Amino acid sequence: MSMGILVVLGVSILLQLAAVALALRLITVTRRRRAWLLIAIAVSLMAGRRLITTFHLLSGEVAHPPDWAAELVALAISALMVIGIAWIEPLFRVMKQSEEALRKANRAYRTLSECNQAVVRATEEMELLREICRIIVEVGGYRLAWVGFAEQDEKKSVRPVAQAGYEEGYLDTVNITWADTARGRGPTGTAIRTGRPGANRDVLTNPNYAPWRAEAIRHGYASSLAIPLLADGVAFGALNVYAAEPDAFDTEEAALLIELADDLAYGIIALRTRAERARIEEALRKSEERYRTLVEQASDGIFIADAEGNYVDVNTSGCAMLGYSRQEILRMHINDLIPGEELAAASLRMDELQAGKTVLSERHLRRKDGSLLPVEISEKILSDGRLLSITRDITERVRLEEQLRQSQKMEAIGRLAGGIAHDFNNLLTAIGGYTQLMLQDTLPDDPRYHDLTQIRKNADRGSALIRQLLALGRQEATRLVALNLNGVVTDLIELLSRVIGEDVELVTHLSPDLAHVRADPGQMEQVLMNLAVNARDAMPEGGRLIIETANVTLDEGYANAHIKMEPGEYVLLIVSDTGIGMDEEVLSHIFEPFFTTKPEEKGTGLGLAMVYGIVRQHGGHVHVYSEPGRGTTFRIYIPAHRPQPGEQPAERRERPSRPTASLTGDETLLVVEDETSVRELVQRALEGYGYTILVAANVRQAEDLFCTHRDDVALLISDVVMPDATGPALYQSLTADVPDLKVLFLSGYTGDVVRGRGVLQDAPFLQKPFTLVDLARKVRQVLDS
DSSP states (O other), X not given: OHHHHHHXXXXXXXXXXXHHHHHHHHHTTOSOHHHHHHHHHHHHHHHHHHHHHHXXXXXXXXXXOOOHHHHHHHHHHHHHHXXXXXXXXXXXXXXXXXXXXXXXXXXXXXXXXXXXXXXXXXXXXXXXXXXXXXXXHHTTOOSEEEEEEEOOSTTOBEEEEEEEESOTTTHHHHOOBOSSSGGGSSHXXXXXXXXXXXXXXXXXXXGGGGGGHHHHHHHTOOEXXXXXXXXXXXXXXXXXXXXXXXXXXXXXXXXXHHHHHHHHHHHHHHHHHHHHHHHHHHHHHHHHHHHHHHHHHOSSEEEEEOTTSBEEEEOHHHHHHHTOOHHHHTTXXXXXXXXXXXXXXXXXXXXXXXXXXXXEEEEEEEOTTSOEEEEEEEEEEOTTSOEXXXXXXXXXXXXXXXXXXXXXXXXXXHHHHHHHHHHHHHHHHHHHHHHHHHHHTSOTTSHHHHHHHHHHHHHHHHHHHHHHHHHHTTOSOOOOEEEOHHHHHHHXXXXXHHHHOTTEEEEEEOOTTOOEEEEOHHHHHHHHHHHHHHHHHTOTTOEEEEEEEEEEEEOHHHHHTSTTOOSEEEEEEEEEEOSOOOOHHHHTTTTSTTOOSSOGGGOOSOHHHHHHHHHHHTTOEEEEEEOTTSOEEEEEEEEEEOOOTTOOOOOOOOOOSSOSSOOOOOOEEEEEOSSHHHHHHHHHHHHHTTOEEEEESSHHHHHHHHHHSTTTEEEEEEESBOSSSBHHHHHHHHHTTOTTOEEEEEESSOHHHHHTTTTTSSXXXXXXXXOHHHHHHHHHHHHHO
């Protein structure tokens, strides 16, 4: 009886202990941990009570033996409890796994959702990458998340750009590449290289993870997943997620992370596209701003017309150039600005433009006030079909070119005059000289006296004409000295008063401290005389002639606005009248040779041209201002000259009314002249004054005569240019034996020619044509010097 009850008690105790063990196991797989804990405690107490009963039975201390029926029921309950708990435990374990899977899925979905929201909200790439890594760690519950970009360098390195989680310098040591090398075969390098996810299920067993295993274990990383970031099928980086447990990424979770990586890649590309678009838009805005600034600040007019020829844009200079507002021009067609006579040419230019050419042309545009503006236009049809016209106002250039053409024209006439001056001067010397010889032998009442007088007068006119032509081209021989123009004006006042007549008042305003100029006094007198004569003709009913002098300084701005002028110090001579004035058409021609508005018998048209030539010959400039009915003002600028040490300024010229000394003599003179008529004239004229004359037609004859009459010859009179040698060369040859031989040079050539042959330096010189009295006076002056 007692043995049987002990067996029942022992089996019950074992079953109850088994139930406690099963209950404790269910605590780890179910959420109702307290209930199973209480069950385990209750069953443990039951097992304890039976264990005590068994102990008492064995010790014989039990007064009343246990109830068999009750113990058998307890045994049955314990058995059923063990069977029930053993049967329900797998169900709870499956439920726990399902709950864990659901939890992880929910966590992954939440992670994906928040990451997608971050992608939508993101405005900056690095900010997005850092936020994604943070969400993966904080929401997804992973140990580490980081993003690396594939570099296109030689090593094909992977550059970490964002991370979150337990990192502590781990990324500084990974040194990952995406090349097919040991450090490129890990999950990250493989994902980038192949474009497919790379899984590392267990850090401890993955052979490809060997380069990073020690650091990963130290940081507590047991598994990882690397997902490529793709753009057009090519990986540009990878998203890396690390977990603290091995094989942490199931299929569904991995699929969600792959989807997250795709969304992240899309977000990155979208941000880059947006940033690039913003950069392009900003660059375009700045480019347009620079374009508008350049266009608005351009001194040239810039016009843009559409394919139909309607203006769509114009800059400020273009508006100012034509006198229209921008709104007015934008309502106009290109033909509205083209003068009617130029429309045909514009049509031809359009054909060239349609052929893709850039057309540069000079033409006119009609301004708002109706005037025509000379312009230079560069035109081109743009790629969008619009017409671009860059327009430059060339009014000043046209004026300067006209001045240049005028200057070149007069220089050409001067060169022509210089070329014929020698022959004409020899002819005029002979005509005038022989006429004087005939007049000496003809009485005034002789019928031939009047004819001879007319011949002489016309010879004088021819001589004056030659001088004027030479002055035009600045080729007349000049005697440049330090000169005060006040003295020239003062010397001419009496003569000018007679020239202009009593009905014209002569007024002078002369600067008391006027600087000197380097000029020829005679030519400066010619300038004043010609301007005075023109002024008198412009005041047929009387008026005022004003002559002024002043010192002026021209700056670069003024000088640049006038052709060939240099900034510096100038002496200004102003000649003004109150006459009828001139219009723009006449003004544009006044310096042209042979242009005149006077009757044929009153002028040759060379007076103002000669003024221009003389002034230019002295390095000066002439500016004229005139309006019809308001008179004319000539402003003549001559460069100021500071006399050098030892240089004596020219004295005021006295004008003797008759010779102060006799012109006769008895010396022997050697005359060398290749022109027969001039040679014979000089011989007859000087023999008439009592001289003994030796004549030679060339240098060789002169040397032979000098050898024979060396001790008798007192003066050599020689032409400058002769067929076999020059006069200066002959003189140097003769003075080698007779150093004190005196000389007088004659020439019909221009000043440039005779200067090149040593004349006008210090030797006496007489310009052809000359009068016989001038010749005699010059010979006597040289002999007596």
